[in-house]
Amino acid sequence: KAGVTQTPRYLIKTRGQQVTLSCSPISGHRSVSWYQQTPGQGLQFLFEYFSETQRNKGNFPGRFSGRQFSNSRSEMNVSTLELGDSALYLCASSARYTGELFFGEGSRLTVL
Amino acid sequence: AQKITQTQPGMFVQEKEAVTLDCTYDTSDQSYGLFWYKQPSSGEMIFLIYQGSYDEQNATEGRYSLNFQKARKSANLVISASQLGDSAMYFCAMREGPKNTGNQFYFGTGTSLTVIP
Numbered sequence: 001k002a003g004v005t006q007t008p009r010y011l012i013k014t015r016g017q018q019v020t021l022s023c024s025p026i027s028g029h030r031s032v033s034w035y036q037q038t039p040g041q042g043l044q045f046l047f048e049y050f051s052e053t054q055r056n057k058g059n060f061p062g063r064f065s066g067r068q069f070s071n072s073r074s075e076m077n078v079s080t081l082e083l084g085d086s087a088l089y090l091c092a093s094s095a096r097y098t099g100e101l102f103f104g105e106g107s108r109l110t111v112l
Numbered sequence: 113a114q115k116i117t118q119t120q121p122g123m124f125v126q127e128k129e130a131v132t133l134d135c136t137y138d139t140s141d142q143s144y145g146l147f148w149y150k151q152p153s154s155g156e157m158i159f160l161i162y163q164g165s166y167d168e169q170n171a172t173e174g175r176y177s178l179n180f181q182k183a184r185k186s187a188n189l190v191i192s193a194s195q196l197g198d199s200a201m202y203f204c205a206m207r208e209g210p211k212n213t214g215n216q217f218y219f220g221t222g223t224s225l226t227v228i229p
Contacts, residue, residue, distance in 0.1 A: 043219035048214060056215070094215050100159045101157075103149075103158075105155055106156065
């Protein structure tokens, strides 16, 4: 069974640009969550999607957005990038009644 | 207040010995889940073990066990017979509410474990 796949793995952007990250969950998983990991703030919850609907949202500005498609694949977008957005962005999927998150390898974003 | 507290930024353990990584949590929910994840230098978060708040027995998964003390709100991870491949960051996490109500996890700051040959 294929795991959670995130693309791209690494990317470099400049301030003011926007970025889109993609996540394909484990087959059959309908919940997809996104987390930001930085050395200073640790792992912070961005948002969760379930059946194409945002079910939970963390405390991030509106520049951070996401969506989920009918095949459960998810994208997150960050607009008007700031230096502080440099981070490892982790996507995780979950089966509805088991609860544990299965993470992808992450997308490492560097903002210059 | 922090939802998850890990007070050990770094730990060292001799190969083949056991090590305990501490985790305390804070919630007013009756139903919640506690998780431990391992993050090697490659970055991927690997699920290790899960304990539900209503589970009466401590969870075990191979060399991993979770020492769950509900009254003290602690969920310590015990790794037995440490191996060099256990060197990594370890994160304690909590999900509040029942399993099917959402997946907002709260993570601790992590403990860096180094296994010494």
